[in-house]
Amino acid sequence: MVAKGYIEKSEVEKILRNLQKDYRVIAPVKRGEFVEFDVLGADEKPLLDFQNTKNIPKSFFFPQHEKMLSYEGTGVGGFKLTEAAIDAPKTLIFAMRPCDAKSLVLLDCVFDDPQYKDPYYLEKRKNTVIVCLGCNEPCPTCFCNWVDCGPFWQEGCDILLTDLGDGYIVKEISEKGKDVLPTSRSASPEDEKKAQNLALQANAQLPKPVSVAAAKTALDTNFDSPFWKEFSETCLNCGVCTYFCPTCHCFDIQEECTSCYGKRVRNWDSCMFEIFSLHASGHQPRTEKFQRVRQRFMHKFKYFPDNFASFACVGCGRCVVNCPVNIDVREFLTEMASPQKEAKEQKK
């Protein structure tokens, strides 16, 4: 592991100001009571001593509300259609956590399919450089190590920074990340040793991994299990888990119009909402709450891996922290992965 260079913490602000000349720089900043990723103001200081942001950087590639096109009436039977300019300025996201960076690689599976390419997502993806900050101190709710991810995971990062206290080791991961950040000197062998130790320490802080592969095996044969009704009983079917999840990607295309003009928009949707699966005919394939909850967990840990060989979860813990009734995916995975589970179900 040969790192590229070293940046003093005292230099970071100057570096970001310089970058702001060429990029829209997005960094963690204080917004109200929370730390959020937002466009860094011209004189604003980023908040780099943070755990993870309340909002998800996915919003900069797949926003909650995006205009696709607009139209207006031009007289009887006539209309003019204007495709919306894709909002994809040259962007640099600074201090993204590795879990959030990996989530973009998972979203690529959906939005960058050989047959169907999503221009809105891909243009933003193409124009964005991602500078990740590894996690020296994972949150008590993190479980990235369960789902093929980790505090210093490199998938999705263009550059990976490691916080050594007085400065950062800069490691260029991809072509896009080459020569983006100016470094004051190269990293010394002592720096690299320190970084390695930090990575080991961080991994040691994470909870002992549960076999999510074993959980998936249980899910492969438990679609009709009575477990689902019991597990989903306290769920409120709000949209919190889906709206805070870096890998959730369902959307709803809507027309917002009056009689003479309108726009077509794409909004986030949630499989937790009852109307999510409601057909225009009135048919509702998921009448019961347990069916919706089952769908969510199956998608993340069975259907997505069936299709793309990856779990649709990066272990960021936001769903755990924000769920109003404390439904815990870690508990779910632990139960699913337990050897008694399969034996129990086979008996039934």
Next chain:
Amino acid sequence: MTTLAEIAKRLLESGKVKCVLGYEKGTLPLRSRPVFIRKPEDASKLIFDSFCENNLATYLPKRAEKTAVVAKGCDARSIVALAKEKQIAKENLYVIGVVCGGVVDKKKIEDMLGQEPILSAEDKGDSITVTTRKGSKEFKKSEVLRENCAVCEFKTPVAYDELVGEKIEEGKFPDKYQAVSQFETQPSEKRWEKFVGESAKCIRCYACRQACPMCYCPRCFVDESAPKWIDTGQDESDVQIFQLVRALHLAGRCTDCGACVSACPMGVDIRNLLQRLEKSVLDKFGHRVGVSPDEPMPLTAYTLEDKLDTVIE
């Protein structure tokens, strides 16, 4: 003194109810969460503490099974209101009232700790001890109470089939609406600014609506498409109308249980609108929601005594 667990065990074993809806220890610090107990041997999971932020009445509308529900004072009033609105069959419900000293505001504690991740928390009754990587800190419960709990006048539920806990003296808060009154003297630009600011935080996750026992419409107005009242995106006027209309739909029905505030992941000040409506209903109808089992719901019943300045006499 019978405990919740003993009561639940008895009710399940006797077959009086099919399930007991209460609270159990959560998987996060400062969180106790809803639980449905169906087997007598699981009854020992039931607890009650300062982290029981959910209003369990939200699970009751149209519930077919015979259910016992653990109810704090505010939740018990929601149950009375739901019964008046014919959303629950009283013969299928057994209310286990709990005397409640208030629920903590976890966002307030997180803020006071500078968003330092919390490793564990202990409810010591009058105080809460919270531990982070930087050490432990003790908060007086009164310092970190949820806003609505700080002015609660119903620590003992008004209606129940059985009560757990010693009845305690109710606090009286004659200045309960002082903040509301002060806010209403502000010029309209300032009041608008507050409303726009709070609505801007909203992400339309509907946690507030789902957590609320009084939001039980099979199809909420925001989900209706024929007619489409508002769009489903993040256009600010759509979000503002959602916030405003949901509050208006709760006028004369909300018991200030605080479940919506606790559920909201973005810290929207939902009570800013709800408290003003609560005060308005009290002024115009002399009504407090869910206290008397006989008083009709103020906005669905009309009497000649109603003092409405919109009615021409």
